[in-house]
Amino acid sequence: MDKTWWKESVVYQIYPRSFCDSNGDGIGDLKGITGKLDYLKELGVDVIWLSPVYESPNDDNGYDISDYQAIMKDFGTMEDFDRMLSQIHERGMKLVMDLVVNHTSDEHPWFVESRKGKENPYRDYYIWKDPVKGGAPNNWGSCFGGSAWEKDEKSGEYYLHLFSVKQPDLNWENEAVRREVYRMMNWWLDKGVDGFRMDVISLISKDPAYPDGPAGLNSYAAFNFCANGPRVHEFLQEMRREVLDGRDTLTVGECSGVTLEEALKYASLDGKELNMVFQFEHMDLDFDENGNKWTDRKCKLSQLKEILSRWQAGLYKKAWNSLFWCNHDQPRVVSRLGNDSAQYREVSAKMLAVCSHMMQGTPYIYQGEELGMTNAPFADISDFRDLDSINAYRELTEKGIFSREEMLGYLRYKSRDNARTPMQWEDSENAGFSTGKPWIMVNPNYHEINAKEQVGREDSVFSFYKELVALRKERPIIVYGDYRLLEPESEELFIYERGLEKERLLVACNFTGKELAWELPEEMKGRRPELVIANYPDAQWADTLMLRAYEAVVWEWTLD
Template identity: 55%
Template sequence: MNKKWWKEAVVYQIYPRSFKDSNNDGIGDLRGIIEKIDYLDQLGVDAVWLNPVYQSPNDDNGYDISDYRAIMDEFGTMEDLEELMDLLHERDIKLIMDLVLNHSSDEHQWFKESRQSKDNPYRDYYIWKDGKNGGPPNNWKSFFGGSTWKYDEQTGQYYLHLFSPKQPDLNWENPEVREDIYKMINWWLEKGVDGFRLDVINLISKDQRFPDGAKNGQEGYKYFANGPRVHEFIQEMAAKTYNNYDAMTVGETPFVDKDEALKFVKEERQEFSMVIPFEHLEFDRKEGWNKITDWDLTELKNLMSEWQYKLQANNGWTSLYFCNHDQPRIVSRYGDDGKYRKESAKMLGTMLHTLRGTPFIYQGEEIGMTNISFESLDDFDDIETRGYIKELQQEEKMSEAEILKIANYRTRDNARTPMHWNDSKYAGFSEVKPWLKMNRNYPEVNVKNDLAAADSVFEYYKKMIALRKKYPVFAYGEYDILLAKDQNIYAYQRQGKENNLLVLLNFSENEAKYNLTAELEVESAELILNNYQNKADFKLQDSLRPYEARVYLY
């Protein structure tokens, strides 16, 4: 296996709008991030993934880009970004930019030109179609609700938008579009960025027949995800841009299983460094967004193991994450955000940092931030959540109380509430009312408290990161599951050239017993990580405390 810096790295994701407000307008900004670089350095991370900061009308919080080479006014200036990049580089922290290449904003100059007339030079930069039977070209459903097609009166055609109507899809079938995108990517690489996270990148190739999707359009994704030319497009982009640099690339790939993922990340294919999988975060939404379903640890273990075995056997790599700007807080989903908040936050972090892949930390995860609980449907900012609320009101006829329970559990706003820096008003994020409501538990859950406590979630994350730097087995060791059928404990080993790891994780709020005598032939092992303060000696037959995590080196 080839060694790469991004295989050994720990990445910290920053959602700029909610990280730190430096000018007291209620919105986080680039200078706020600059203020906190020493905090990132203290944690020990190797790279920062920055959510979009480009010029945008903010219909989808920056994922609707109107100018790829300019910075959103409320975030600062290009000079601020360059200063941030330089200061990160001084501390050996790399900068990963977020790129949205499936669609742009409808306020991008390309789209403004495209909608002028059918013979405009930019017309084919986007996907325009005639209607069918008095309606849209097909029945595909948007990720944000409703049709994926928007009628434009000026030219009498529909344009495709898989997301918001203000996010028209770019036409990757047009080579001029691709060349303009590649020029922009190289412009950023020349500026000094160290790589990219590529938003919904496996949606760029559509089935050019544009057929209807089954289940009243709900399965339209079968014709726009992992499309017929997706790998051709990505290999061309890679060859003309980031593969000419020592860059890290992270492809966000919905509707991708382990077999499909391998096509994107197998080293010899030269497409991406890794992908962002989704399957491990779909256990509680098997029946859709509007139903919270129970999940089973053995199913999660089986899925994680299938990915681990498939990728390590075929020279592939993946990202390891539970939280990001699109996911609710994991301690409130797979852990316990009450009595065992600290223990379960540490345990879940242990899992990510001891599997094979590159761990990602989302801001606030390192202090165990939890889901928020909004009191009114009017409090939600997230465009996706608002779309689902409308659908549940109109089609499901649910009561406000029922919708509120589901929306509070599901909403992407859970991850977007402002960062908790201290226990002052507005949690040290700003001196004025933030753009999104604060989580009420910030006087307890905040950075200031965690930095002062020896047993804090932050200190635990700091130790995990330091261990990853010390022992190559964390990055390169081979994965092998143990106790596969246990319904409470996730146990596995990582086998390296110099030493091995034994990882024991209790996903239960109760004590859980285990017996490894039939699976391991190890007489002694050193405990190098434990989320309880009193030491746990090595025994092949033992029990784990509620949400306990242990990592042994042998």
Template identity: 70%
Template sequence: MEKRWWKESIVYQIYPRSFKDSNGDGIGDLNGITEKMDYLEKLGVNVVWLSPVYQSPNDDNGYDISDYRAIMTEFGTMEDFDRMLAAAHEHGIKIVMDLVVNHTSDEHPWFIESRKSKDNPYRDYYIWRDGKDGKEPNNWGSCFSGPAWEYDEETDMYYLHLFSKKQPDLNWDNPKVREEVFDMMNWWLEKGVDGFRMDVISLISKKPDLPDGKPGINGYASFNEPANGPHVHEYLQEMREKVLNNADTITVGECSGVTLEEAKKYARSDEKELNMVFQFEHMDVDADADNKWTDKKMDLREMKAVLTKWQKGLEDIAWNSLFWENHDQPRSVSRYADDSAKYHDVSAKMLATCIHMMQGTPYVYQGEELGMTNVPFTSIDQFRDLDSINAYRELVEEQHVFTAEEMMRYLCRKSRDNARTPFQWDDSAYAGFSTVEPWIMVNPNYKEINAKKQVDDPESVFNYYRKLIALRKEKEIIVYGTYDLLLPESEEIYMYTRTLGEEKLLVVCNFSEKEVAVEIPEEFRKGSYLIANYPEGEIKEQMTIRPYEAFVLEK
């Protein structure tokens, strides 16, 4: 297998609005990120992925961009960005920009022109269609509830928006759009950024006849309906030739609706398209069909089957990205483990062990390395996430699918805002994130869970992440070894091996609060511990795995 630096990297995602406020306005900013480079270097990460920092009206927290070559005023200036980029590079950290080019803001100059008239030169930069029988052109739904079409009186037509109505979809079939995007990407590479995380990149090529899809819980077809369209690979190969080969970049595509076969095309080892993709199949294990709003618990057997499918399916063909959390997902320790005081630390370490020991590039979402948890929201008024607010309005107030009490329970479990509350730096007011009340509430547990408390504690979740990250840099087997699942039918234990030549590792993770007896494969019984989240016990044929215990044995 070819060795590449991005396979050996550990990526840390920063959601700038919630990371660190340097100027006391309650909103995180670029100078706040610059302030914390020592912290990131201490953790050991070597790539930072920044959620969007471009100029934006902020309808969807920066994922609606009105100027790709300017910085959102709340985050600072382009000079602040340049200073942050230089500081990152001085600390040995590369910077990955969030590339949001499936859509723009409706306040982008292109769209302002596009909606003026049917013959405007920018009309074809977006996807416009006539209605059918006084209704939308098809039954596609927006990711944020309701139809994916907005009627525009000016020209008596509809425009497509797979997300908010303030996020019109670009028409990638127009070569001028592609040239504009590629030109902008090269501008950022010339500035010195090191790569791109590509937002919903699997949606850029739409099926030409825009056919109806299968309706979901709200009567609309999933916004993933257009995923993996007929020209998506062609357009990404063009991007590779015209942009990505101009520098030694790291690229990851957010590919909603991606299948294993499609992923092999997006991220194959010949590097004609992307280095890796984010697939979300394992994020759907605790959902019901097309409905994520549930408090269903994850079935570990199903989770193992999904992750193993991707580990084995991409082996020697393409590269995996490894994650439990990001800005769109709730906190993993609350979702998949146990965030109670009794088991918080061991279960956060267990989840980290499980995912970081797999083959692929690990992604750590800000605060995950502290075991930050979901938030005890009590009112819909406390939410800021468009997805959560719209779902509450539609499913509770309009369609009465759920009661208010049910929906609040689901939101407290699944809302994206669980991951977007301020980073918990210390136990001072507002968790040390800001000197004033932040844009979204602080999780009340910041006095118990914060960076200041953990950085100097050798037994903390933070320092366990440091160990995992250091091990990945030391041991090629963790990066390049093959993965094989053991005990597929166990409802509590996730056990797998990694193999590289004569070297072999055994990873054992207990996803339950039960003690579980496990037989250790013979070849590991005379081995040694590589890392463990409990005091190390004697290695023997039969071992009792403690609640949320995790350890790795080296042959």
């Protein structure tokens, strides 16, 4: 398997609004990020993925872009960006930008022109349709609730918005749109950025017939129904030719609704499209049977293992994996899959890190994950800022599907705002994030959970992540080895083996709060393996492994 830097890297995602505020206005900014680069260098990460910092009305926290080549004033200036990029490169790290080109803001000059009339040259930059039977062109739902179509009273036509009504979808069938996108991408690469994370890139090609989806289609099903359209691979191959060929970049596509079969096209090692994709099968396991994410369900471990293992095996030597539990759209993993109690928070956070980072693929760390940050105790709907959460609360309580208390409980468990509370730097006011009033509540547990307390403490979650990151640079088996799942039916243990030539790794993770026994397979008994990493200080090897609550341990040996 060809060795490349982006396979061997660890990526750290920064959500700039919540990372570090340098000027006391309560909003994180580019100068704040620059001031914390030594922290990321200490952690050992190779690449920073920066969520959008472009000019935006901020309807969807910056994912509604009104100018792709300007910086949102909340975050600073282009000079601030250039200095940050220079400082990142000086420390030997790389910067990946968020590319949001399925849609723009309705305040983007293209859309302002587009809605002026049917004859406007920018009309075809977006997807406009005549009404059908006096209503929306089809039954597609917006990901943020309600119809995906908005009627323009002036023309009588509808425009498509798979997300907010203020995020009209671009018409990728129009070659002029694609040329504009490629020109903009080349501008950023010429500036020195090192790649792109491509937001909902699997949605850019729509079925030209715009058919109705399945009866009773809800918004998330509609979202997936539109994925992997007929020309998406053609468009991405064109992007590769026009922008990426000849440049040494990292490209990762957010591909909701992606199948393993499609991922083999998006992220094939032949290099025709992207380096890797984010798939979300494992993130959707706690949805209900109707595809509704607003639940407090826990996923079954056997299902989680089946999905992750299928992707490990299916992409091996054919395409490349991305490994993640957390991002700006997901709740905190220690509250979702681990145990965020004072007793088990740190040990379960470390266990989840081992489970993910020891698989094949490029690991992604979301800000605060390396501290074991938890979901927040939001008390009222007024505490939330996420458009998706607020819309869902309003829609589902007004329809009587959930009571207000039920819905608040689901939001506390699943809202995207759990990931967006400010980074917890220290135990001073506002967790050291800002000297002003933060744009969203600070999790009150910052007194116990913060970077200042953890950096330098040998048994902290931070130190454990630092060790995991370093291991990838020392042991090629972690990056390039094959994968074999053991105990697939267990609802308590996640155990797998990695292999590269004669080297073997055994990764054993206990997903429960109780001690469990696991008898080694015969071929492993009698060996004298080396302990690679463990989240308890006294891990013991034996023919029957005793795994304590949320214990994770990795052993290595060489075949005879």
